[in-house]
Amino acid sequence: MTTIFIIFISFGGIFLLGLATIALCCLMKKWKGSKATEQNKMVHFDEHKKVHENIVQGPNGAQTVAITVDDDLHVHEEEECVKNEKLGKTSQV
Secondary structure, eight states: OHHHHHHHHHHHHHHHHHHHHHHHHHHHHHHHHHHHTTOOOOEEEEEEEEEEEEEEEOGGGOEEEEEEEEEEEEEEEOHHHHHHHHHHHHHOO
16 A cells, blocks of 8 residues: 555656646746847838829820839848947937
8 A cells, every 4th residue: 555655656746847847948948939039120111103104196096095103112121220220329328
């Protein structure tokens, strides 16, 4: 009878120790992940649209309207500019 209690107590202790180890590993991963995602990345983009309307004489003297749309998109990552702005603001006293 006493051997059964000793076996259950030892297996229960090993089980609780395993659960504590898993919980500690999960917490460490969570803390490392939150520090890695703190970096902010700003993206600046410029969008220019040019619309050209051309009126052309069609067959039989009818006027035909042709519309041309030019879309120009520029994307710039501004991570370095933000760092420079933060340094400039903190240096002013």
